[in-house]
Amino acid sequence: MNTDVLIIGGGVGGLTVALRLAMCGIDVTVVEQQKGSSHTYKGELLQPKSLEIFRRLNIAEEIRKNGHPLHTISVEEKKNKSGYYQHRGKSKMDYRVISTPFNYGLMIPHEELKKIILSNAMKYTTFHYYQPARFTEFVNQDKALINYNGSTLQINAKVFVGAEGRRSKVRQYIGNDIKEQMYDHHFLTVTFPRPSDLTEGKMISTKDTFLGLFPLPDNKVRSVYLIPSGEYKAIKEKGIEEFFDRVISLCPELDTFINQIPSWKQIQLMIPFQYHAKAYSKHNKVIIGDAAHTVHPMAGEGMNLAIQDGDALGDLICWMDEQSDYSEKHLNWFEKVRKPRVDHLLNLSHLAALAYSKPFRYFTKIRGRGFKQMENDHMLHYKQMLNISGLGMWKESLYERFIQLGLLPARSFQKKHMLQSDHLFTMKEDYPWRYKGGVANDC
Ligand SMILES: Cc1cc2nc3c(=O)[nH]c(=O)nc-3n(C[C@H](O)[C@H](O)[C@H](O)COP(=O)(O)OP(=O)(O)OC[C@H]3O[C@@H](n4cnc5c(N)ncnc54)[C@H](O)[C@@H]3O)c2cc1C
Incomplete structure (x- = not known):
C-alpha cells in the first residue's frame, strides 16, 4: 500500500505529527505495536509550549477539561534532625512570571492525552491507524515492512518518521550510535x-x-x-x-x-538516563521524540520535547507538501530548529539532576540558596520559567550563575515589565521554512 508519510510509533510524538499532517490533508499512516493502552507511567506534566501547540491543533480545550492546571511549584528544603525532618527553607517557581495566555502547566494522565490526540486525528479521512502493528525493517529506500494481523504489510511512503521511542530501529537506519548517560x-x-x-x-x-x-x-x-x-x-x-x-x-x-x-x-x-542522537534525519527518514533524545525527568520535559518535535516536523512536511516538493534536503530544517532547543533543555535537566546526585549531595545549602535567589531575582526567575516552559530560550549568563550560587546578591532593581522582551519564540523561529524556504544548510 501507499501513503505519503508513515509514522512508526503511536506515542505522543507520533500522534502529534499525524494530527498536524491530517489537518493539512496529507495521507498519513501510523503503526503502533502495542495491543492496547500502556500501564507504564510516561510523564503527565504538559508545559506551556505544548499547550500552545494543542491550541493550534484545536484540541487545547478538550485537553484542559481533562487535566489539572498548575501555576506554581513550591520547593522546600528539609533537614533530618534526630529522625525528624525540620523545615529549612522554601521558595516557589511561578509560571505566571511569563506574560502569555499559557502561563501554567497542566497535569493530565498520559494515556488520556494520547486518546484525545488520536480521536481527533481519526476525524480526518486521510489518517490511517494500524494497531497492533509492528515495524520490522526497510527493504529499500521507500518501503517498510509491518507485521499486522499475522501477515506482513508493505508500506511505501515519501517520508518515514521514527517515533518509536527509546529502542528506535529507524535511528539505526539513520546511522546514529547513542551514548547513554546513567545517573x-x-x-x-x-x-x-x-x-x-x-x-x-x-x-x-x-x-x-x-x-x-x-x-x-x-x-x-x-x-x-x-x-x-x-x-x-x-x-x-x-x-x-x-x-x-x-x-x-x-x-x-x-x-x-x-x-x-x-x-x-x-x-x-x-530509571533515568539521557542521550542525544547526532543526526535527526537522513534521506527520507527522520526521528523525533525519545527516538532522537531522552532526558532526565527532573525538569518534566521528555513528553513535551516529543510533542514539540511532532509539531515542528508536522508543519515542515505540510509546507513541503504545499510546495509539491518532498526533497530530502528540506528535512534538514527539522534538526536545525529543534536540536539547539533540545540541547538546551537536556543541559538544564542534567544540571537539575546533578543537584541531587551523590557527589553534589552535600551542597544542599547551595541548592536551597539557588532557588531562593531565583525567587528574589526577577530576571533569573523569568529565565528559569521561560526555559522550562518551552515558549522561549534565554540562557543564564556567568554573572547570573554567580547570583544563583549566592556569590553575588539577587538584583532587586529589575522591573517585571522589562522582562517581557523578545525572548519568546516567534512564528518565524518556530517555522522558518515558511519565511526563508530553501534548504536549511544554505541559510
Ligand atoms: C518511566 C518513564 C517516566 C517518564 N517520566 C516523564 C516525566 O515525568 N515527564 C515527561 O515529560 N516525560 C517523562 N517520560 C518521558 C516521556 O514519556 C517520553 O519522553 C515521551 O513519551 C516520548 O514520546 P515518544 O512519542 O517519542 O515515545 P513513546 O511515548 O515511547 O512512544 C513510542 C511508541 O512507539 C511504539 N513502538 C516502538 N517500537 C515500535 C515498532 N517497531 N513498531 C511500531 N510501534 C513501535 C511504542 O509501543 C510506543 O507506543 C518518562 C518516560 C518513562 C519511560
Missing part, C-alpha cells in the same frame, strides 16, 4: 488520592532524597520519590509500609492518603 539515583513513582488543598506542584528535598508531588484531576496526585540506584530491591523487601513511612516523614499531610495504595504493584521503578 546514581532512581525514582519510585505512583499515583494516589490527594488532600483537597494540594492543588499546586510541590517538591520537598533533603540531602538524601527528593519527593515531587504533582496534582492530577479526580483528586489524585502523582508522586516521584528519589532512591539511590540499586536500593529498590531492599526497600521493596521491607514492605510497602516502609515506603509509606518514608513519604509521610517528608510530608506528614499525606498520612491516610498514601496509605490507600493497595500494593507494590502500583509503584513503578523509573
Whole structure:
C-alpha cells in the first residue's frame, strides 16, 4: 500500500505529527505495536509550549477539561534532625512570571492525552491507524515492512518518521550510535488520592532524597520519590509500609492518603538516563521524540520535547507538501530548529539532576540558596520559567550563575515589565521554512 508519510510509533510524538499532517490533508499512516493502552507511567506534566501547540491543533480545550492546571511549584528544603525532618527553607517557581495566555502547566494522565490526540486525528479521512502493528525493517529506500494481523504489510511512503521511542530501529537506519548517560539515583513513582488543598506542584528535598508531588484531576496526585540506584530491591523487601513511612516523614499531610495504595504493584521503578542522537534525519527518514533524545525527568520535559518535535516536523512536511516538493534536503530544517532547543533543555535537566546526585549531595545549602535567589531575582526567575516552559530560550549568563550560587546578591532593581522582551519564540523561529524556504544548510 501507499501513503505519503508513515509514522512508526503511536506515542505522543507520533500522534502529534499525524494530527498536524491530517489537518493539512496529507495521507498519513501510523503503526503502533502495542495491543492496547500502556500501564507504564510516561510523564503527565504538559508545559506551556505544548499547550500552545494543542491550541493550534484545536484540541487545547478538550485537553484542559481533562487535566489539572498548575501555576506554581513550591520547593522546600528539609533537614533530618534526630529522625525528624525540620523545615529549612522554601521558595516557589511561578509560571505566571511569563506574560502569555499559557502561563501554567497542566497535569493530565498520559494515556488520556494520547486518546484525545488520536480521536481527533481519526476525524480526518486521510489518517490511517494500524494497531497492533509492528515495524520490522526497510527493504529499500521507500518501503517498510509491518507485521499486522499475522501477515506482513508493505508500506511505501515519501517520508518515514521514527517515533518509536527509546529502542528506535529507524535511528539505526539513520546511522546514529547513542551514548547513554546513567545517573546514581532512581525514582519510585505512583499515583494516589490527594488532600483537597494540594492543588499546586510541590517538591520537598533533603540531602538524601527528593519527593515531587504533582496534582492530577479526580483528586489524585502523582508522586516521584528519589532512591539511590540499586536500593529498590531492599526497600521493596521491607514492605510497602516502609515506603509509606518514608513519604509521610517528608510530608506528614499525606498520612491516610498514601496509605490507600493497595500494593507494590502500583509503584513503578523509573530509571533515568539521557542521550542525544547526532543526526535527526537522513534521506527520507527522520526521528523525533525519545527516538532522537531522552532526558532526565527532573525538569518534566521528555513528553513535551516529543510533542514539540511532532509539531515542528508536522508543519515542515505540510509546507513541503504545499510546495509539491518532498526533497530530502528540506528535512534538514527539522534538526536545525529543534536540536539547539533540545540541547538546551537536556543541559538544564542534567544540571537539575546533578543537584541531587551523590557527589553534589552535600551542597544542599547551595541548592536551597539557588532557588531562593531565583525567587528574589526577577530576571533569573523569568529565565528559569521561560526555559522550562518551552515558549522561549534565554540562557543564564556567568554573572547570573554567580547570583544563583549566592556569590553575588539577587538584583532587586529589575522591573517585571522589562522582562517581557523578545525572548519568546516567534512564528518565524518556530517555522522558518515558511519565511526563508530553501534548504536549511544554505541559510
Ligand atoms: C518511566 C518513564 C517516566 C517518564 N517520566 C516523564 C516525566 O515525568 N515527564 C515527561 O515529560 N516525560 C517523562 N517520560 C518521558 C516521556 O514519556 C517520553 O519522553 C515521551 O513519551 C516520548 O514520546 P515518544 O512519542 O517519542 O515515545 P513513546 O511515548 O515511547 O512512544 C513510542 C511508541 O512507539 C511504539 N513502538 C516502538 N517500537 C515500535 C515498532 N517497531 N513498531 C511500531 N510501534 C513501535 C511504542 O509501543 C510506543 O507506543 C518518562 C518516560 C518513562 C519511560
